[in-house]
Amino acid sequence: MNFDNLRQFLPDEAVLLSEESRRVYECDALSAHRVIPGCVVLPDSVEQVQAVLRYCHANDIPVVARGAGTGLSGGAMPHAEGVLLILAKFDQIIEIDAKQRIARVQPGVRNLAISDAVKSHDLYYAPDPSSQIACTIGGNVAENSGGVHCLKYGLTVHNILQLKIITIEGDLLTIGSHALDSPGYDLLALFTGSEGMLGVIIEVTVKLLPKPPYSRVLLAAFDDIEKAGNSVAGIIANGIIPAGLEMMDKAGVRAVEDYIHAGYPVEAEAILLCELDGTEDEVLVTIDKVETLLKEYGAIEVRVARDENESLQFWAGRKAAFPAVGRIAPDYYCMDGTIPRKHIAEVLSKINILSEKYELAVVNVFHAGDGNLHPLILYDVAIPGELKRAEAFGSDILKLCVSIGGTITGEHGVGVEKINEMCVQFSEDELQQFHEVKAAFDKKGLLNPGKAVPTLNRCAEFGAMHVHKGHDKFPDLERF
Amino acid sequence: MEQKIITIKEQIETAIEQRENLKIVGGNSKSFLGRDIVGSKIDMSDYTGVISYEPTELYISVKAGTLLSDVNKVLSEKNQILAFEPAEVNEKTTIGGVVATGLSGPRRPYAGSVRDFVLGISCINGLAKNMSFGGQVMKNVAGYDLSRLLTGSYGSLAVIYDVTFKVLPIPEFESSGCKQTSRQEALETMSELSVKSFPVSAACYYDGLLSVRFSGNKKVVKDSMQNFSLQEMDNSEQFWSELRNFKLPFFNSEKPIWRLSVPSSSNIGFEKDDYVIDWGGAQYWLASERPANEIFSLAEGFGGSALLFHGGDRSGDVFQPLSKGIFKLQQNLKQAFDPYRILNREKMYKTL
Numbered sequence: 001m002n003f004d005n006l007r008q009f010l011p012d013e014a015v016l017l018s019e020e021s022r023r024v025y026e027c028d029a030l031s032a033h034r035v036i037p038g039c040v041v042l043p044d045s046v047e048q049v050q051a052v053l054r055y056c057h058a059n060d061i062p063v064v065a066r067g068a069g070t071g072l073s074g075g076a077m078p079h080a081e082g083v084l085l086i087l088a089k090f091d092q093i094i095e096i097d098a099k100q101r102i103a104r105v106q107p108g109v110r111n112l113a114i115s116d117a118v119k120s121h122d123l124y125y126a127p128d129p130s131s132q133i134a135c136t137i138g139g140n141v142a143e144n145s146g147g148v149h150c151l152k153y154g155l156t157v158h159n160i161l162q163l164k165i166i167t168i169e170g171d172l173l174t175i176g177s178h179a180l181d182s183p184g185y186d187l188l189a190l191f192t193g194s195e196g197m198l199g200v201i202i203e204v205t206v207k208l209l210p211k212p213p214y215s216r217v218l219l220a221a222f223d224d225i226e227k228a229g230n231s232v233a234g235i236i237a238n239g240i241i242p243a244g245l246e247m248m249d250k251a252g253v254r255a256v257e258d259y260i261h262a263g264y265p266v267e268a269e270a271i272l273l274c275e276l277d278g279t280e281d282e283v284l285v286t287i288d289k290v291e292t293l294l295k296e297y298g299a300i301e302v303r304v305a306r307d308e309n310e311s312l313q314f315w316a317g318r319k320a321a322f323p324a325v326g327r328i329a330p331d332y333y334c335m336d337g338t339i340p341r342k343h344i345a346e347v348l349s350k351i352n353i354l355s356e357k358y359e360l361a362v363v364n365v366f367h368a369g370d371g372n373l374h375p376l377i378l379y380d381v382a383i384p385g386e387l388k389r390a391e392a393f394g395s396d397i398l399k400l401c402v403s404i405g406g407t408i409t410g411e412h413g414v415g416v417e418k419i420n421e422m423c424v425q426f427s428e429d430e431l432q433q434f435h436e437v438k439a440a441f442d443k444k445g446l447l448n449p450g451k452a453v454p455t456l457n458r459c460a461e462f463g464a465m466h467v468h469k470g471h472d473k474f475p476d477l478e479r480f
Numbered sequence: 481m482e483q484k485i486i487t488i489k490e491q492i493e494t495a496i497e498q499r500e501n502l503k504i505v506g507g508n509s510k511s512f513l514g515r516d517i518v519g520s521k522i523d524m525s526d527y528t529g530v531i532s533y534e535p536t537e538l539y540i541s542v543k544a545g546t547l548l549s550d551v552n553k554v555l556s557e558k559n560q561i562l563a564f565e566p567a568e569v570n571e572k573t574t575i576g577g578v579v580a581t582g583l584s585g586p587r588r589p590y591a592g593s594v595r596d597f598v599l600g601i602s603c604i605n606g607l608a609k610n611m612s613f614g615g616q617v618m619k620n621v622a623g624y625d626l627s628r629l630l631t632g633s634y635g636s637l638a639v640i641y642d643v644t645f646k647v648l649p650i651p652e653f654e655s656s657g658c659k660q661t662s663r664q665e666a667l668e669t670m671s672e673l674s675v676k677s678f679p680v681s682a683a684c685y686y687d688g689l690l691s692v693r694f695s696g697n698k699k700v701v702k703d704s705m706q707n708f709s710l711q712e713m714d715n716s717e718q719f720w721s722e723l724r725n726f727k728l729p730f731f732n733s734e735k736p737i738w739r740l741s742v743p744s745s746s747n748i749g750f751e752k753d754d755y756v757i758d759w760g761g762a763q764y765w766l767a768s769e770r771p772a773n774e775i776f777s778l779a780e781g782f783g784g785s786a787l788l789f790h791g792g793d794r795s796g797d798v799f800q801p802l803s804k805g806i807f808k809l810q811q812n813l814k815q816a817f818d819p820y821r822i823l824n825r826e827k828m829y830k831t832l
Contacts, residue, residue, distance in 0.1 A: 097745075098675065099671055099675065100743060100745050101674060121675075122676075123675075144625070150619065154592070154596065155619065157596075157625065157628070158592060158596050167805070173805045173806055173809075174803075174806075175806070177783055178784075179741040179742045179743050179762060179783065179784035179785065180588065180589060180759060180762045180763070181582075181593065181741040181785075182741070182785060183785040183799045183802060184802050184807075184829075185637070185809075185810055185813055186582075186595055186628055186629055186631060187806070187809060189595055189628035189629055190624060190625060190626070190629045193624070193625050194624055210674075210675060210677040211677070212677060213677055233536035233537075236536050236649075237535060239649035239650070239652065240649070241648065241649065278696070279677065279697065279700045281697060281699045281700055282696065282697035285697060338620060339617065340537050340616060340617060341537055342534070342536070367619070370618040370619050371617055371618075371619070405615065405616055405617075406617055407615055407617055407619075407620040407621075408622050409620075409621050409622050410617070410619035410620060410621065411619050412621070414622060418622070422622060422623065425622055425623075426622075427611070429609040429611050430612065433605065433609070433611055433816070433817070434624055436815075436816035437624050437626070437813065437816050438624075440812035440813050440815065441809065441812070452623075453624075
């Protein structure tokens, strides 16, 4: 493939052709999958992106868009014969309209940078994926990113108003508007979470929210994971929607305590963190209610943060969970299934059985409020066969999630990582519909090929049984 | 597969063979919406019932023909609501129509829209393929978000037969207040309400009167009412329900009724026409004889869009005309779901 021609549209230094300069971009945060891109381009204007896309379209060259490369599912894994289109230079906040509570930003702006920029107006951008210090808004839209506060404040799709995109043909289009509803089919919803398959996002208008004036965190310890799960349902049944509701199992608590000494009760089978926000009066009343409820549901200990600092300390443990796990194993593999909350205890006990079967330890941290699990499978890539075993273990966890009415990915996306499991969650007709939708935007299939939606042939080779939304053929049989 | 689903599939298969148009009908309570179309009926009104409702999981799954009033009743028994406050136009309004039209009520700017609360949809496309997208869980990014794409597609992509919504607890306390004021001042107050952390759940300006509803903690609601010197409304429930259900006296106008969705900062003045401002300034209801083109350009000028809601010429443009590039994508999507253009053909746009 001749990529030299791209220098017609871009300065020489924005087209990387040498192997050592391309190798830098061989993977995103799913580092187990690596491909050296055919060519890397770093445009800094809309016109340059249009020109690159037009050229690729005319010459049938695959294009993979990439932001900060923090994605966990290999969505930005390069294509060996394609162009890796890096949007990092689009890092400007174009407009902040505090009165309308919106900000218009370029795709390479970091998630946290938006909240920092609007702080002086007492506003913030709600979705807060754990990588928010590094991940960029373009990638957040492509993956429909969540975070710890989405139970109350929603996902990316609930917090954006308008996108400017460039089609594979190089056309610049505006999707959505600064009004709340827009005419025609809801392309904004379709684009959100479409994993770079439909077009390249070049500008995002996000909604901003007033900063809640007061917030507090409760920490509850349980001697039984089922009681912890039931207490989550109990809080919600009582009409309370916490800002965040996180759970961690014993292995997680121990890893965190060894790492940062957050003061978590290490003897507990599970701990629950519950954040409440709003006005001070409101939060204080709700804290009392939640404390009583947690005790009723069998918490052996409930601590209420006395002040903002202690709230932060409670959170510190949860936020350090991944690096803490990184200390106890050479490698870990993070899964992302979502399940109906009522099955939490059942799923965790099955994950533990799988852990014995695959002889790999697992640590469970998850967004309990919305049933989004993040089992971290511990392995050592240096030991032959362990990565394969970890992947097989992960795949079994995802099948388990689908079989009880959940999904294979809550917020990390399908990418290359979970492409086989898509065959388990969707029927042939459904996958075919996804392909038709893709063709509506990208007939030649040049944008991010091989990601997000498997071909029907691939599913046949994978040999997976489509599990119909929790209606297994033999629901009584245990399936791991 | 339920008999009803088999019947719909057969209807579509026959329509493909005979190149016949199909018109999807529920309770017919919103048949005045969209363009006038012809076709054999797919009647969803006999496909009813709650499939599953789990209050602690915050979701409800219902069949499309289920009456909205029945869904609201089931939810209220567990102190929960559809937070996007859909219109019950009459007693026959079905949940399928709510999703197909995607119209949200007064709570929309503060709680979210119909599509924000749709978690999953089962449907049959124009090739008679039976499919399910999304599910019952809040967080789900497997595959394209087709359940949200189908919301508000006026039945022109697929026949929606089951829908799962996220539901929310009924607010602990609600109170509404009002005051006589100018449009300018009303819009300024609405803006202030959204920028600060007030528990506002509806804000409307009609007939010289600003009405605001607060929902949440009792003390916070009362303090907010005081903060804006609002006088407690004695008919608040009736007022919000009339606004939600298009029953305010304004909606009896003989003139065509338009709905404008615009940025909340628009501040549009109408000297001759009657209007209602809802959604904290982001939605205008307008009764006007002005030509459609004029209204469309007006809305576009403010960065928004217009919909000919009631009356007027239903054979012309009813929805805001789209730019060439965006319209091409709409046509491609129609092709992707319904290549023979059988389902609700021309309901949204003449060539869709």
